[in-house]
Amino acid sequence: MPAYNAEKTLRQTYSELPHEFVDEVILVDDASQDSTPDIARQLGIVTIVHTTNRGYGANQKTCYREALSKDADIVVMVHPDYQYSPRLVTAMASMIVSGHYDVVLVQGYLEEKRVRVACRIISTSPTGF
Numbered sequence: 547m548p549a550y551n552a553e554k555t556l557r558q559t560y561s562e563l564p565h566e567f568v569d570e571v572i573l574v575d576d577a578s579q580d581s582t583p584d585i586a587r588q589l590g591i592v593t594i595v596h597t598t599n600r601g602y603g604a605n606q607k608t609c610y611r612e613a614l615s616k617d618a619d620i621v622v623m624v625h626p627d628y629q630y631s632p633r634l635v636t637a638m639a640s641m642i643v644s645g646h647y648d649v650v651l652v653q654g655y656l657e658e659k660r661v662r663v664a665c666r667i668i669s670t671s672p673t674g675f
Contacts, residue, residue, distance in 0.1 A: 547559070547573040548602065551580045555626055559624065562633055572609060573591045620639050622639055
C-alpha cells in the first residue's frame with residue numbers, strides 16, 4: 547500500500563482485505579504528517595517509512611521492490627485511501643492465477659455510494675485469453 551496521510555481510511559481498507567488469500571501486507575509511508583505509520587504497525591502491517599516525501603511514483607517503486615524482495619508470486623497494489631474496495635483483490639489475483647492474464651489494472655473511485663470501476667486486462671497470449 548503506497549500511503550500518504552491515510553490515517554482516516556487505513557483501518558477500513560485493511561479490514562476489508564481478503565485476509566484468507568493475502569499472505570502479507572506491506573505499507574510504504576511517504577513521510578505522512580499524520581499517524582499513518584503508527585496505525586499500520588498497530589494493525590500488524592509491515593511498514594516502511596520514507597523520511598522525506600519522494601512522491602507517488604517512488605512510493606510505488608518501494609512497494610514493488612519490497613514485495614519482490616520477499617519473493618511474492620502476485621503483487622496487488624491497494625491504495626489505503628479507499629479509492630476502490632479492497633475486496634477486488636480476490637478477483638484481480640484470480641485473473642493472474644488463472645494464467646490468462648499477466649497484468650490487471652483497476653482504476654476507480656468511490657463517490658456518494660456510486661462506484662465506477664474501469665478494469666483493463668493485459669495478456670501476453672496471442673488470442674488475449
